[in-house]
Amino acid sequence: MTIFLLGIIYLAFISLGLPDSLLGVAWPAMQSDYGAPLETAGFLFMMIAGCTIISSLISGKILKRFGTGHVTFxxxxxTAIALLGFYFAPSLVWLMVCxxxxxxxxxxxxxxxxxxVAKHYKAHHMSWLHCFWGVGATFGPIIMAQFIAEQNSWRNxxxxxxxIQFAxxxxxxxxxxLWNRRGKNSHIPLNEEPEDSKDVFSNENDHHVKPLQIxxxxLSLISFLFYCGVEATMGLWGSSFLVNVKExxxxxxxxxxSFYYAGITIGRFITGFITFKMSNRTxxxxxxxxxxxxAILLFLPLPSIFSLIAFIIVGLGLAPIFPCMLHETPTRFGKRHSQTIMGYQMAIAYTGSTFMPPILGFIASHSTIGIFPFCxxxxxxxxxxxxxxLNRLLKKKILLKKKDTSSIVS
Incomplete structure (x- = not known):
């Protein structure tokens, strides 16, 4: 039953990824149907991400009250009802409602x-969980492209x-x-950390310091901001760049x-194995x-085929970054504050995916989508x-800690 429930969780993450990539690839066709300006996709994306931020902030209380299984259901x-609403939406107002x-x-x-998953399964499942998000994000554009090519209908x-979501x-x-049964019978330790993931940066005095003062x-928050900015902007505006610039x-x-999301998916699957041999920082x-x-390859004035290669390379590069940065949080800042800092990181991550793509869309609508690769x-x-x-700062911190330890011993 444990393996079966894990399979259900992976399916749920596929469903989470499916709609994430749809708006960007369908927007060139949707824009024509609705007669909307280019930047409208950015505002729709911002509304989705804004609601995601709100939902994430209150999810702790909801999960405690109703349980993960019921909340997931x-x-x-x-999500399924909202996607069906996109199919029926007669105007942009209804799209915004959905x-x-x-x-x-x-x-x-x-x-x-x-x-x-963090509580009930081993750590390497986290990379594979995000890999299955990539499976959904990869197949979403493939399915949409098939309907646009054959029936010229983004609605279908x-x-x-x-x-698929209703199924x-x-x-x-x-x-x-199964969810409650799994929770009662779980005997897997919360985190089976390898030796190099031990809490080497924590300090006994850190509990007197506010998390943001550590x-x-x-610097970590800035990294999360730009990571999600890159991932979301590539997915939202990549198709418009290829249509309007690469023709x-x-x-x-x-x-x-879809090959961009495939790069993320395959990369995260491989990362799940590499984490046994290579540190998160590397x-x-x-x-x-x-x-x-x-990104540089995408920026250069090369034939269109190089744009495809660039999309795949960017996807492969992004693959290990997000899961590894999340996993590094207690190692970087200590277990005492890791839960709070993790919440900050997720909030900033959603902020990046909420505001950075619309900002690019706004600028592009007043200039050209050709600025996409430069951004x-x-x-x-x-x-x-x-x-x-951040790595240099933490390296200095551990050297100072070792120096203080050796002086005490001597």
Whole structure:
């Protein structure tokens, strides 16, 4: 039953990823149907992400009261209804209404499932959990592209994804008893940490310091801000860039964006194995360098095929960054404050995905979507710089701690 429930959780994360990539790839066709300006997609995306932030902030109380299973079931039901609403929406006003349950459902199920897996399953499942989000985010554009290419209908694409969500809702309804049973019978330690993940940066005096006053926390928040800014902006505006600048068809652009999410998915699956041999810090650095190389490749005036390669490289580079940064939190700042700082990081992450894509869309609507690759280079470079500054700060901290320890011993 344990393995079966884990499979259900992975399916739920697939459903979480399916709608995340739909708006960006469908927007060129939706924009034409509604006669809306380019930046409207950014505002719709911002409404979804804003509702996700609200849902995430209140998810703790809701999860404690109703349990992860029931919250996941209701959240997926809300998502399915919202996607069906996109299919029927006669105007932009109705699209805006549908973004509310879509965002609220996504936030609760994201927080609930991450917390549940962290408590009841071994640590490497976290990378694979986010890998299955990538499976959904990859197949979403593929399904949408198929309907746009064959039937010239983005609405039918939303209808199909909604049907998949409703199927998962049925599965979740009949497996609700397993969640409580798993919670009562769980004997797996909360975190089986490898030796290099021990809390080496904590200080006995840290409990007198507010979490935001701990050295390095603000640099970590900047890294999360730009990571989610890159991931969300690539997904939302990548298709519009390929259509308007590289002059690809909407269907082909949607397929190419799906390769970007495929890069994230495959990368996270591989990362789950590499974490046994390589530290989180090394994986974060390597991922950021690879993503920067992909963004630079996208920026260069090369033939269209290089844009496809660039999308894949950026996806592969982003793959290990988010799960590894989350896992590094107690190592970086100590277990005493890790839960609070984790909440800050998630809030800033959602802020990045909420505001950075619309800002780019607003600027692009008053200039050109051709600024997209330049912004990607800047965002990834900012993430890398803040992360490396944090590493240097923590390195100094551990050297000082070792020096103090040796002086006490002597």
């Amino acid at each position: 209701v959240s997926c039901l809300m 973004t509310i349950p879509l965002g609220l459902g996504a936030g609760s199920v994201d927080s609930g499932l991450n917390d549940y 694409g939303y209808f199909a994804i909604s049907g 998962l809702v049925v599965i979740l309804f009949f497996t609700l008893p 050295k390095g926390v603000k 690809l068809s909407v269907a082909v652009a949607a397929q190419w964006v 994986l974060i650095r390597m991922g950021q360098i690879i993503a920067l190389f992909g 990607m280079v800047v965002f990834v470079a900012a993430m890398l710089m803040s992360s490396e500054n």
